[in-house]
Amino acid sequence: FQAKFAIVRRVASTLVEQALRSDESGGKPDLALAREQQKKYIDNLRDLGIDVHEFDSDDRLPDCCFVEDVAVCHDGIALINRPGHPTRQGEVDVVRRVLSFDLGQKVVEMSEQEGATLDGGDVLFTGKEFFVGLSQRTNMKGAMFLADTFENYPVSPIKLSDGSLHLKSFMSMASPGVIAVGSSKDAQKALKEIESKASFKYSKVTLPDDVAANCVYVNRTLIHCSHEDFPESAKKFEALFPHTHRIEMPNSEFRKVDGALTCRSILI
Ligand code: CIR
Numbered sequence: 001f002q003a004k005f006a007i008v009r010r011v012a013s014t015l016v017e018q019a020l021r022s023d024e025s026g027g028k029p030d031l032a033l034a035r036e037q038q039k040k041y042i043d044n045l046r047d048l049g050i051d052v053h054e055f056d057s058d059d060r061l062p063d064c065c066f067v068e069d070v071a072v073c074h075d076g077i078a079l080i081n082r083p084g085h086p087t088r089q090g091e092v093d094v095v096r097r098v099l100s101f102d103l104g105q106k107v108v109e110m111s112e113q114e115g116a117t118l119d120g121g122d123v124l125f126t127g128k129e130f131f132v133g134l135s136q137r138t139n140m141k142g143a144m145f146l147a148d149t150f151e152n153y154p155v156s157p158i159k160l161s162d163g164s165l166h167l168k169s170f171m172s173m174a175s176p177g178v179i180a181v182g183s184s185k186d187a188q189k190a191l192k193e194i195e196s197k198a199s200f201k202y203s204k205v206t207l208p209d210d211v212a213a214n215c216v217y218v219n220r221t222l223i224h225c226s227h228e229d230f231p232e233s234a235k236k237f238e239a240l241f242p243h244t245h246r247i248e249m250p251n252s253e254f255r256k257v258d259g260a261l262t263c264r265s266i267l268i
Pocket of ligand 1: 019020021063066068069085088120121122166168169257258259260262263
């Protein structure tokens with residue numbers, strides 16, 4: 001949970017109309033506000049001593065700010081995914097270049113395995129093992145390719161319910177050994193499967209809101225939902241982590257297109 005580098009991408013103007021979304025109920029993102037929220041996110045990573053590599057957006061790739069989905073990085077290895085939705089597959093090029101040339105990571109290409117798909121949003125790394133959500137975006141071949149790539153760690157596939165986008169849409173690491181999880185049926189079902197397959201023991205914190213269970217723990221800091229977005233969940237973070245350095249992060253505009261906090265960076 002220590003990061004020296006981060007990769008982030010600016011918000012494409014096409015996010016508003018063309019980014020993928022499961023439904024329209026939240027309305028359209030406000031571009032200026034989304035960009036302001038992205039700037040705040042990036043500034044906070046920099047304040048944590050992280051060297052942030054920030055890239056221009058590409059209007060042909062409306063979801064390009066959600067870089068997490070594009071690569072999985074650990075121990076000097078960068079797995080370049082094949083994102084599960086065709087409109088997102090072009091996002092890998094910029095990220096591959098940075099990981100390989102600027103950050104000196106050993107690149108492994110999922111494109112070598114026919115039919116394998118994987119979004120980073122489905123990959124929960126606990127520090128000791130991986131859980132990989134099998135979703136509309138990630139298939140078993142993708143999960144197995146990840147297992148071959150990071151062969152020193154246990155990797156367990158977790159079957160998600162049909163309505164779920166990613167495993168981390170309702171779950172993430174809130175600190176070492178602690179899984180934050182939403183309270184919906186789908187989130188609890190996935191957690192049960194994780195508990196039955198895990199090679200190590202974890203404690204859990206249950207948040208009232210699924211989206212709020214997506215938080216970022218990095219460099220001894222917990223970045224989580226704001227009181228404005230999710231008052232009950234924010235209060236719970238406050239109460240449960242009184243001694244942890246915490247930062248509240250607004251995410252209202254990204255949520256409208258199913259983006260959460262982990263999605264917007266690759267931490268290395
Ligand atoms: C998508 O549906 O692909 C984007 N609109 C949102 C991606 C969110 N990514 C993530 O949770 N890792």
